[in-house]
Amino acid sequence: MRRAFIVALLIVGGVPAVPAQQPAVFRGHIVDAETGAPIVRARIGQPRPPVGRGGDVSNRPPEPPPVLTDEHGDFVLPSRPATIEISKAGYAQTKLSVAATATRLDLKLARAAAISGRVTDPGGAPVTTVFIGVFALTDTGESTRPVGSAATNDLGEFRVGGLPAGRYRVRFTDDPAVEGVDVDLRSGEDIEIPPVVGAAHCPDVSTPQIDASGPGRIRLGQPAAQGGIVRGRVTTATSTPLMCAIVTLRAARMPQVQVTTDSRGRYSVENLPPGTWSIEAGRAGYSLGQYGQSRPLEAGRPVDVRAGAEITDANIALTRGAAVSGSIADERGEPIEGVTVRASLVTMLDGRRVAMSAPGASTQKTDDRGRYRLYNLQPGRYVFSATTEEYPGVPGAGAAGGGYAPIFYPGTVDPNLALPLEVPAGRELTDIDLTFLNVRTVRVSGKALDDTDKPIGGAVLLARNSRTSSMLMEPRQARVGPDGSFAFEGVPPGDYVLQAMSPRQGAAPDFAVEFVHVEDMPPPPVRLQTSPGPTLIGRVDRDGGDVAANQFMVMPFPADLDRTPQIGFGPMGVTVNADGTYRAAGMSGVRRFTLMNAPAGWYLKSVTLNGRNVTDEAVDLGLTPLTYDNVQIVVSSAGATIDGDVRDNGDAVDSYTLLLFSTDRSRWFRNSRFVKLVRPGADGRFHVSGIAPDEYFIAALNTLQMSTSGAAGDWQDPNVLESIAAGARRVGLGEHQQATYSLMLRRR
Numbered sequence: 078m079r080r081a082f083i084v085a086l087l088i089v090g091g092v093p094a095v096p097a098q099q100p101a102v103f104r105g106h107i108v109d110a111e112t113g114a115p116i117v118r119a120r121i122g123q124p125r126p127p128v129g130r131g132g133d134v135s136n137r138p139p140e141p142p143p144v145l146t147d148e149h150g151d152f153v154l155p156s157r158p159a160t161i162e163i164s165k166a167g168y169a170q171t172k173l174s175v176a177a178t179a180t181r182l183d184l185k186l187a188r189a190a191a192i193s194g195r196v197t198d199p200g201g202a203p204v205t206t207v208f209i210g211v212f213a214l215t216d217t218g219e220s221t222r223p224v225g226s227a228a229t230n231d232l233g234e235f236r237v238g239g240l241p242a243g244r245y246r247v248r249f250t251d252d253p254a255v256e257g258v259d260v261d262l263r264s265g266e267d268i269e270i271p272p273v274v275g276a277a278h279c280p281d282v283s284t285p286q287i288d289a290s291g292p293g294r295i296r297l298g299q300p301a302a303q304g305g306i307v308r309g310r311v312t313t314a315t316s317t318p319l320m321c322a323i324v325t326l327r328a329a330r331m332p333q334v335q336v337t338t339d340s341r342g343r344y345s346v347e348n349l350p351p352g353t354w355s356i357e358a359g360r361a362g363y364s365l366g367q368y369g370q371s372r373p374l375e376a377g378r379p380v381d382v383r384a385g386a387e388i389t390d391a392n393i394a395l396t397r398g399a400a401v402s403g404s405i406a407d408e409r410g411e412p413i414e415g416v417t418v419r420a421s422l423v424t425m426l427d428g429r430r431v432a433m434s435a436p437g438a439s440t441q442k443t444d445d446r447g448r449y450r451l452y453n454l455q456p457g458r459y460v461f462s463a464t465t466e467e468y469p470g471v472p473g474a475g476a477a478g479g480g481y482a483p484i485f486y487p488g489t490v491d492p493n494l495a496l497p498l499e500v501p502a503g504r505e506l507t508d509i510d511l512t513f514l515n516v517r518t519v520r521v522s523g524k525a526l527d528d529t530d531k532p533i534g535g536a537v538l539l540a541r542n543s544r545t546s547s548m549l550m551e552p553r554q555a556r557v558g559p560d561g562s563f564a565f566e567g568v569p570p571g572d573y574v575l576q577a578m579s580p581r582q583g584a585a586p587d588f589a590v591e592f593v594h595v596e597d598m599p600p601p602p603v604r605l606q607t608s609p610g611p612t613l614i615g616r617v618d619r620d621g622g623d624v625a626a627n628q629f630m631v632m633p634f635p636a637d638l639d640r641t642p643q644i645g646f647g648p649m650g651v652t653v654n655a656d657g658t659y660r661a662a663g664m665s666g667v668r669r670f671t672l673m674n675a676p677a678g679w680y681l682k683s684v685t686l687n688g689r690n691v692t693d694e695a696v697d698l699g700l701t702p703l704t705y706d707n708v709q710i711v712v713s714s715a716g717a718t719i720d721g722d723v724r725d726n727g728d729a730v731d732s733y734t735l736l737l738f739s740t741d742r743s744r745w746f747r748n749s750r751f752v753k754l755v756r757p758g759a760d761g762r763f764h765v766s767g768i769a770p771d772e773y774f775i776a777a778l779n780t781l782q783m784s785t786s787g788a789a790g791d792w793q794d795p796n797v798l799e800s801i802a803a804g805a806r807r808v809g810l811g812e813h814q815q816a817t818y819s820l821m822l823r824r825r
Contacts, residue, residue, distance in 0.1 A: 103154040103175075105182035107146050107163060110264075115150025116186055118407055122162040123154070124172070142566060166414040166447050169241035169264070188265035191238035191445060192247060194258075195272045196229050203233025204275055205361030207249055211237045214244040214259065223248075231362040231400060231452035238445025239414070242266075249275060304348035305382040309368070309391035311342045311358045318342030319395060322360040328352040329674035353379045356391055363395040364455045364502070369756060371732040373455050373502060375780055378756045398453035399500045403509035405443050405463050407481075410512070412447025416463050418511075420451050421551065423458040423497045424782070425794040427636075427747035431549040432460040432492070456502040457782070460495045460548070461486040463511045465567070481513045482569040483553075490516055490569045493547045519595055522564035523603030525557050525577040527587060532561030533579035533607055539565045542572035542592065543638050552576070552643050570595050574639045579607040585663025590640055590700065610665035611698040615708035616657045622714030624676050626657035631681070631710055633661075633668035634748050636695035641666030651710075667697045671748040672712060680716040680767040681750050685709045693744060693751075715812035716767035723763070723777040725822040731761030733822055734781040738798060740772045740807065745798055754781070754792060770812050774805035777820040 107116045122143040146152045157179060163171045168186040175182070192211060196204045210223035224245070225237040237247075242264040248257045255275050260268055311322040324344045326334040331350060338344045338358075355377055356368035368391050369378025380388055405416045420439040421432035434440075435454060443449045464483040485495035486509060500506060525533045540552035555563045557577075572594055579587040587607035593600055613633075617626050631651040635641035642665070651661045670692070672681035684692045687707050698705070723733050738744075739751035750769045757763050763777075778801070782791040791797045804823065808816065 101156075103157040103180060103182070105146075105152045105154075105184065107150045107152070107165075107184050107186060109168075110185040110187040113185075115146070115148070116165055116168065117146060117148050117150065117409065118411060118413075119146040119150070119152075119163055119165040119168070119186070120144075121146065121152050121154070122164070123158040124160055124162055142564075164239065164414065166412040166443075166445055168239070170239040171241075187241060189238055189445060190240045190242060190262035190264060190266045190268070191236060192225075192240065192245065192260055192262070192268055192270065193234065193236040194247070194270040196233045196235070196249065196275050197272055199274060203229070203231065203362065205229055205231050205233065207233075207235075207275060209235050209237065210248045210250050211240065212246045212248060212257075214246055219246055230450055231398065236444050249273060303384055304350055305384060306345070306347050306387040307349055307354070307356070307380065307382060307391050308343070308345045308387070308389045309356070309393065311338045311344065311360070311366075311393050311395060313363075314394050314396050316394070319360050319363070322358050322363075322395070324393075325357045325359075326354045327357070328354045349382050351382050351384050354382055355379050356393065358393040358395060360395060362398060362453060364398045364453065366393045366395045368393050369732070372780055373457075375782070376734060376754065376756050378758070380759065397503040399456060399503060400450060400452040400454065400505040401459075401461065401498075401500065401509050402448070402450040402505065402507050403511070404447045405449065405510070406447055406512045408513055408515040412443070413465070413513070414443055414445050414447060416443045416447070416449075416465055417441075418443065418449040418451065418461070418463050420454060420459045420461055420500075422455070423460055423548075424790055425792075425797075426549070427793055428745070428795050429543070429549055430547065432495075432497075432551070434551065435459065454500055456500055458497040458499050460492070460497050460550075461509055461511070462492075462495070462550075463513070464553075465513070482516055482518045482567045484511050484513050486511060488512060488514070490514060491571075492541065492550045495548065516569060517597055518567045518569050519597070519599040520564055520566055521568045521573070521575070521593060521595065521600060521603070522562065523575070523605060524561040525563055525579075525589070525605040525607070526561050527579045527607050528609065530606075532559060533557055533577060533587075535578060535580065537563040537605065538576040538643055539568070540574050540576070540638075540643055542574050545572045549638065568595055570597065575603055575605060576643060577605040577607055578642055581609070581663075585610070585661075586642075588642055588663065588665040588700065590666075592639070608665070608700055609702045610663045610700060611703045611705060613651065613659075613661045613664050613698075613708045614704060614706040615659060615710065617651075617653045617659065617710045617712060618657060620682055620711055620713035620715065622676075622679065624679070624714070625655060627653050627655050628676060629653050629679075629712055630673045632671045632673045632748075633664055634671050635666060636669045636747075637667035637697075640697075640700070641668065664698050665700050667695050669693070669695050669746070669748065670710070672750070675712070675767055676714075678714050678716050678718065678766045679712050680769045682711040682713040682769075683709075684711075693746075693749070695746075713812070716769065717810035717812065717814040717816070718764075718766040719768065719775075719808075719810070719816045719818060720762060720764040721818035721820060722761065723757070723820050723822050729761060730822055731757050733757060733777045733779060735763045735765070735775070735777050735820075736781065736792060736801060737765060737768070737773050737775050738792075738802075740774055740802070742795070744771075745795055747793060752792070768810055770810060772807065772809045774802045775808055775818065775820065776801050776805040777822050779822055779824045781825070 107119045120143050123141045144152050160174055169189040196207045198204050207229045209227050211225040213220040213224050227235040227237045229235045242262055245260050246257045249255045258270050311319045318341045320340050322338045324336050336344045359365045367377025405413050407413050420435055422435040423432050441449050462485045465481045482490040485492050487496050525537050527533050536554045538552040555565050557563050575591045577589045587609050589605040589607040591603050651659050653659045670684045723730050735755045737753045744751040755763055755765050
């Protein structure tokens with residue numbers, strides 16, 4: 078690999094009296110190779126040595142945090158590093174070994190060169206996610222590993238920067254048939270190679286037990302008489318066929334099925350097990366779409382697959398994904414390379430505003446110019462943020478630590494003050510720029526140990542305390558070292574919660590949580606000690622019906638994000654034995670019980686804990702390994718059933734969302750048994766079964782925003798429910814009751 082100015086300028090500062098002794102500090106000075114001007118905010122990293130194939134990485138110490146050069150181009154490390162990496166946007170990346178006797182490094186950095194280009198298919202359409210490798214060329218041949226790499230975006234564009242002057246070969250690793258392009262680069266040069274024509278890049282999907290029957294077609298490995306057939310096409314909004322789209326079919330208690338479309342946008346799945354299936358399609362450059370979806374961020378319509386039957390018109394039209402672009406700079410206005418930029422979709426969850434991971438390329442790193450491009454975004458309101466998890470803070474910040482705090486658009490370190498932006502369908506927002514602030518931040522650190530005082534595996538999470546936050550953001554993560562230590566840099570003042578999960582073989586993971594208040598100085602080291610958590614023992618009793626007990630799954634969903642795991646729910650639910658008994662471990666924190674994927678007509682009738690009715694209660698089970706040995710769950714087949722049609726100005730409509738929710742406001746919570754959303758069936762009618770006895774509001778809405786999984790959305794906003802309730806029909810439903818309604822479509 079060719080690097081600029083990395084040999085002659087390593088200066089030995091002296092030989093210690095004892096050769097094995099490390100110098101107290103290691104100093105350096107970085108300047109521009111052409112002008113001699115000091116380079117400010119250059120990143121000085123100390124990479125760990127690579128581990129060979131099959132090597133053990135579990136006991137490797139974490140990399141020391143990097144530092145930045147100050148306004149004079151100087152830096153100080155606490156000891157001599159074995160290897161050092163220097164990077165700065167616009168300059169050639171440099172990596173070199175440090176001599177054992179060196180106490181100082183003086184280095185001149187050359188301006189970086191860059192190679193950019195575009196990849197299209199034979200029809201001129203951009204090809205997304207093609208991986209490009211740039212290999213150095215020398216007199217002895219081509220380097221075995223790329224010195225730089227990139228992937229094409231939704232425009233088919235790519236850019237590889239940070240290259241020193243030299244000769245290179247650009248290879249397109251996903252399409253070996255495309256010949257490499259040789260490029261001669263001078264320092265500071267930016268070369269755009271001619272457009273490259275490659276084949277359309279179809280992603281590889283994996284579906285269990287399939288036989289490939291040709292492009293766009295799969296046959297599941299079961300007798301044909303036991304399954305049905307689903308066929309359809311994926312097109313653009315203007316009916317142009319989309320090749321290489323991924324079609325995903327999902328059903329309760331079934332593994333998902335995936336197939337890619339052929340050159341005409343067609344797909345076919347044969348021998349699909351009977352059941353109710355949802356169908357989703359996606360392709361690079363487009364927003365995700367669902368069958369039966371009339372607009373983005375709306376639930377699709379499921380299809381009922383029957384043995385021996387065939388569905389031939391499960392067509393999905395995809396809209397171009399929206400895009401957002403901009404640049405990221407430090408407090409001096411200089412671009413920063415390698416910053417993670419994220420678009421988080423703002424929605425509602427259990428009455429709270431949350432900014433969730435969004436489908437599409439919603440997370441990207443800035444290039445050598447500090448620029449980024451997010452794409453494949455669905456329309457909606459987004460919070461934009463930039464983080465430098467591995468980037469140091471401002472030199473001279475003092476003993477309180479350093480680190481740039483995550484920054485939120487339009488320019489705040491407080492997520493409660495973030496300004497969500499509306500991203501229209503298929504549009505591009507440009508110049509969404511962010512500048513990191515020189516604010517006081519600290520280091521939050523500690524140790525994460527299991528219940529035997531051994532270091533845990535995995536990561537520690539740091540999140541804003543939900544009790545003091547008006548908008549909930551995804552937590553930050555830090556790796557746990559071999560001694561159990563962890564650290565978060567760049568933490569601004571505020572109230573936080575630390576969480577740790579420790580895997581346990583064949584059981585639910587152990588869990589720990591601690592609350593932390595951050596001011597101007599680092600808080601004391603935090604000790605996170607995981608515990609197996611509470612265990613629930615009881616039985617599921619069936620009130621009526623002849624469905625086997627082990628066909629029911631009860632999920633104790635988190636009802637307090639601070640005191641239950643924020644990534645995953647720990648255990649995946651209460652698995653019921655054939656005799657109705659169950660034992661569920663790892664039930665830490667505050668939870669509500671929910672019946673998941675119940676057989677038709679069944680509902681959760683009651684949950685009692687030590688004789689107390691907790692059916693709709695947020696139960697604090699604690700964090701210690703207690704055992705609750707008398708948790709009785711009753712499910713009933715006597716749920717009410719409703720069906721009917723929806724009309725608009727007298728005409729029947731088949732695209733709407735039916736919302737059924739209790740008139741009792743205290744029952745408007747996440748996964749409530751008194752709130753149901755359904756989409757119409759193939760005949761345009763709605764059908765809802767397994768309804769718990771209560772008085773309800775019922776409304777048919779032309780649109781209702783929700784996440785892809787349906788777990789979050791407008792319907793979890795009490796203000797939205799109040800506005801819908803104002804004009805909704807009131808109905809009373811009891812056990813075994815069946816009712817038919819004809820509703821008028823309400824437009825929102």
